[in-house]
Structures are given as C-alpha cells and as structure tokens.
Amino acid sequence: MAAIALSVALCGAAAAAPRHGKSESVMVLVDHAKVVRLPEKAQTVVVGNPAIADVAVQRNGVMIVTGKSFGVTNLIALDANGTLLAESMVRVGAASDEVLTVQRGMDRESYACTPNCEPSIQMGDAPGFFERTTGQVAARNALAAGGARN
Numbered sequence: 001m002a003a004i005a006l007s008v009a010l011c012g013a014a015a016a017a018p019r020h021g022k023s024e025s026v027m028v029l030v031d032h033a034k035v036v037r038l039p040e041k042a043q044t045v046v047v048g049n050p051a052i053a054d055v056a057v058q059r060n061g062v063m064i065v066t067g068k069s070f071g072v073t074n075l076i077a078l079d080a081n082g083t084l085l086a087e088s089m090v091r092v093g094a095a096s097d098e099v100l101t102v103q104r105g106m107d108r109e110s111y112a113c114t115p116n117c118e119p120s121i122q123m124g125d126a127p128g129f130f131e132r133t134t135g136q137v138a139a140r141n142a143l144a145a146g147g148a149r150n
Helices: 127-149
Strands: 005-007 023-029 033-037 044-047 053-057 062-067 071-078 084-093 099-104 107-113 117-119
Touching: 023 033, 023 062, 044 053, 053 071, 062 084, 107 127, 117 127
Parallel strands: 023 084
Antiparallel strands: 005 044, 033 062, 044 071, 053 062, 071 084, 099 107, 107 117
16 A cells, blocks of 8 residues: 555554554564554554555454565554554564575575475565566466456
C-alpha cells in the first residue's frame, strides 16, 4: 500500500502494542504477513517506512503487517484526537533457514530447497541471476495466463 497514513474506524480490540510511549517489536519475514491486533479506539495507523513494511487495516480491529524489505521501521497508532495509543518497532528479516545461499565471489544466488533446490530470488542476489529468474517467472506466468483463457 503506497499510503503512509491510513485513517480507519475500527471496532474495539485489545492492544497488541503497549500504550503511551512504550515500544514493542513486531517480527515479520520478507514476503510474509503477520496479523497484529490494534489498540482500542485506533483511528489512524502510520508506518514510518512503507518500503520496509506495509499494513492493511481490517474492520475487525486487526491489521496485516507485510514485510517488504529487510530493515527496521516503526508503526504508530493514534486515536481520533491524534493522541498516541501505541508505537511498535517492525523488524523485517529473511527466512534464512529456508533459503540456501550460493556465494560465487561477489555474486550471490538464492535457492529454496524444500526438498529440491529451485531458484528463489532474494534482495541482494547478483543482478544477472535476479533478472534471469524474474524473466523466467514472468514468462511462465504469461503462458499460464494465456493458457487459462483458451
């Protein structure tokens, strides 16, 4: 979601992050999502850096936090008056135990080995490997979409 601040009307829910200035960490993996409960009366949610993590606020008092890039950012919940209800640190990391990394000099390639090893592009992979792999994925998806129309 490109928007940095989202204004929403939420039903009451228990707070996942501490109130009034204390900070709690939310851990999420790149390309994964995590369900987080919002504090009661939260009206606005602000993500410090939406390039690192993004949120999708649901009507039932929860939000989905999605890891987009490695790093740390913050998440702020405000009430209708702009009063700080909660602030959390969002830490986005890699699922390193699920990815095999092959280092060839300065070039890196990533593979998902569950159980057979297949290319699985990750940020930081060598540009040639990244482009070849994404090109193959795009071509395969285009073929699959075209085949579904017939």
